[in-house]
Amino acid sequence: MSKDVLIERLNEALGWELRAMNMYAHYAANIQGIHRLQLDPMFTEEASESLAHADVVRRAIVKLGGVPVTERNPHAIVHATDFTTMLERSLETETKAAEVYDGIIKLLDEVGDQEMYDSIEQIYFAELRSLESLRLILA
Numbered sequence: 474m475s476k477d478v479l480i481e482r483l484n485e486a487l488g489w490e491l492r493a494m495n496m497y498a499h500y501a502a503n504i505q506g507i508h509r510l511q512l513d514p515m516f517t518e519e520a521s522e523s524l525a526h527a528d529v530v531r532r533a534i535v536k537l538g539g540v541p542v543t544e545r546n547p548h549a550i551v552h553a554t555d556f557t558t559m560l561e562r563s564l565e566t567e568t569k570a571a572e573v574y575d576g577i578i579k580l581l582d583e584v585g586d587q588e589m590y591d592s593i594e595q596i597y598f599a600e601l602r603s604l605e606s607l608r609l610i611l612a
């Protein structure tokens with residue numbers, strides 16, 4: 474496996490994290506109605522989590538000798554003020570994140586950098602937890 478492929482995939486993950494930061498911060502500010510009480514804190518926490526994930530991924534890219542992207546993934550961030558749209562879009566985002574990290578974990582298995590593997594695996598598990606939580610909220 475070439476290092477370039479791994480760097481490319483990590484950059485893809487970074488682009489999605491940068492997008493998630495924007496999306497969750499946007500939803501935290503815009504949520505209206507009674508659900509604001511719970512969803513403003515939840516979206517705010519997801520935004521900070523994405524910031525932290527982006528930092529880990531960015532540092533991994535630098536460690537591998539790559540250049541981290543500075544632009545977010547261009548997938549549209551849909552504006553909404555209602556919780557259903559926001560939660561559906563969140564589920565879509567977490568599904569994508571889990572998929573991207575799943576691929577990276579498999580590549581990292583061959584690299585032999587245990588610290589990098591563990592830190593990315595932790596992110597992957599966090600994405601799976603968010604995904605499961607959103608699935609239950611929307612059930």
Ligand SMILES: [Fe+2]
Pocket residue numbers: 490493522523526570596600
């Ligand atoms: Fe994330």
Ligand SMILES: [Fe+2]
Pocket residue numbers: 493523567570599600603
């Ligand atoms: Fe996430």
